[in-house]
Amino acid sequence: MNRFRTSTLAVATMLALGGNAYGQAAAAAPSAAEGIAPGKVSLLERARPSIESLPDDEYGKLARYGHELTTRTFAHIGPEVKDPAMRFAGNNLACTSCHQENAAKPFAMPWVGVSAAFPRYRGREDALSTVEERVNGCMERSMNGKPLPLDSREMKAFTTYIHFLSRGIPVGAKIEGAATKPVEVPNRRADMAAGEAVFKANCEVCHGEDGQGRRMGVAGDAQGYLFPPLWGDDSFNNGAGMNRILMATRFIKYNMPQGVTHQTAVLSDDEAFDVAGYILSKPRPVKANLEKDFPARWNKPIDAAFPPYVDGAPADQHKYGPFPPLAEKAREMARKRAEELKLQRAASVVAQ
Numbered sequence: 001m002n003r004f005r006t007s008t009l010a011v012a013t014m015l016a017l018g019g020n021a022y023g024q025a026a027a028a029a030p031s032a033a034e035g036i037a038p039g040k041v042s043l044l045e046r047a048r049p050s051i052e053s054l055p056d057d058e059y060g061k062l063a064r065y066g067h068e069l070t071t072r073t074f075a076h077i078g079p080e081v082k083d084p085a086m087r088f089a090g091n092n093l094a095c096t097s098c099h100q101e102n103a104a105k106p107f108a109m110p111w112v113g114v115s116a117a118f119p120r121y122r123g124r125e126d127a128l129s130t131v132e133e134r135v136n137g138c139m140e141r142s143m144n145g146k147p148l149p150l151d152s153r154e155m156k157a158f159t160t161y162i163h164f165l166s167r168g169i170p171v172g173a174k175i176e177g178a179a180t181k182p183v184e185v186p187n188r189r190a191d192m193a194a195g196e197a198v199f200k201a202n203c204e205v206c207h208g209e210d211g212q213g214r215r216m217g218v219a220g221d222a223q224g225y226l227f228p229p230l231w232g233d234d235s236f237n238n239g240a241g242m243n244r245i246l247m248a249t250r251f252i253k254y255n256m257p258q259g260v261t262h263q264t265a266v267l268s269d270d271e272a273f274d275v276a277g278y279i280l281s282k283p284r285p286v287k288a289n290l291e292k293d294f295p296a297r298w299n300k301p302i303d304a305a306f307p308p309y310v311d312g313a314p315a316d317q318h319k320y321g322p323f324p325p326l327a328e329k330a331r332e333m334a335r336k337r338a339e340e341l342k343l344q345r346a347a348s349v350v351a352q
Ligand code: HEC
Pocket: 024, 070, 073, 093, 094, 095, 096, 097, 098, 099, 109, 110, 111, 114, 117, 134, 135, 138, 139, 142, 143, 158, 178, 179, 236, 240, 241, 242, 247
C-alpha cells in the first residue's frame, strides 16, 4: 500500500512540476538516492536486433513465434482464423500496423526496452502494470479483441520477443526514441475540413477514399492488409491509445505517410493534428466499460475522449481540443493531488 502511494505521489509530483501532462505516467526508475544512476540509451543510432541470430532453442523458438505473431497477427490470432478458440483479436490489423518495423522503429511506440520499463505505473489502471497486462491492453483496444491467457504459448511468445528486443537495455534506463515524439499542438479545435484535405492529398492513395485500406486477399482469408483501415468495423476501438488525438497526431506526424521517420516528417504539426481529428471523427468499434479506465480521475489523459470528465470541460474539447487549457487544468489537478498525498502522509506519520 505504502509503495503504491509513493509511486502515485511520484507521478503526481512529476505532473505538478509541469511534467508531461499529456502523457502516461513515468516508470519507477531507479533513483540517484538508491545509488543506481539510471542509464541513458538512444534507439536512434542503435543497431536493430536480428531474430536470425538466435539459436533454435526454446527461447529462439518463442522469440521467432513472437515476431511472427507481431507481424502477421491476423493469420494466427485474428477474427478469421480457422480455429474459433484462437480468435483473440477482433480486427485484422497486425501489431506492426502501428508498432512499425518489427516493433523496433524509434518513435513508433517501439518495444525495445519495454522489458526494462515494466512493471510500471499506468494511469489507466491506477496500478503497477506488467508487460503481459500491457500486451493485453493493446489486445483489448488496438486489436479490439480479448485478452490472451497468461499461460498461453502466444502470450509467452509476445513477452519473449519483447524481451529479445530489449536485450542490452538496463532496467529503468531513459530511452531516446521510445513512445512517440512530441509535437507542438495548436491552441484551437482540430479543423475537420482541413483534415479531410490533408487526408485526400496524403493518405487516401493507400488507405482509400473510404479509409478502409486495402486487403492482401479477400475478406475471410485471414491474410490481413497491405494498407490497414483507419476507421470502421475492422479498426481499433474507441478505448485505444490511437483513438486519442494527441497520440495519433504524434504517431502520424513522424510515421505517415508510410516511409516517413522522425527526421523526414512531411506534415506540419497543424496538418497532423487536423488529419488525426478527421480520422477519429469517423465511426469505429466501441469498447464496453470504458468508464472503468483511469480510476484515479485526476490523471486521466486530457485527450481520452470518453466519460466521465472531471475537469468540467465539454466532451468535444477532450476529443478535438483546444488542448492547452485542458493541460493547464490537468496540471492544477495533479498539483492538488500531490498536496493531498503529502498531507495524508504527514498525518499517517503523526498517527504512528
Ligand atoms: C492501432 C495501433 C496499435 C496496434 C495495432 C497495436 N498497438 Fe500497442 N500501442 C499502441 C499505442 C498508441 C501505444 C502507446 C499508447 C499508450 O501508452 O497508451 C501502444 C503501446 C504498446 C506497448 C507498450 C510500449 C511502451 O513503450 O510502453 C506494448 C507492449 C504494446 N503496445 C503491445 C502491442 C501488441 C502485442 C500488439 C498486437 C497484439 C499491439 N500493441 C498492437 C498502438 C497499437
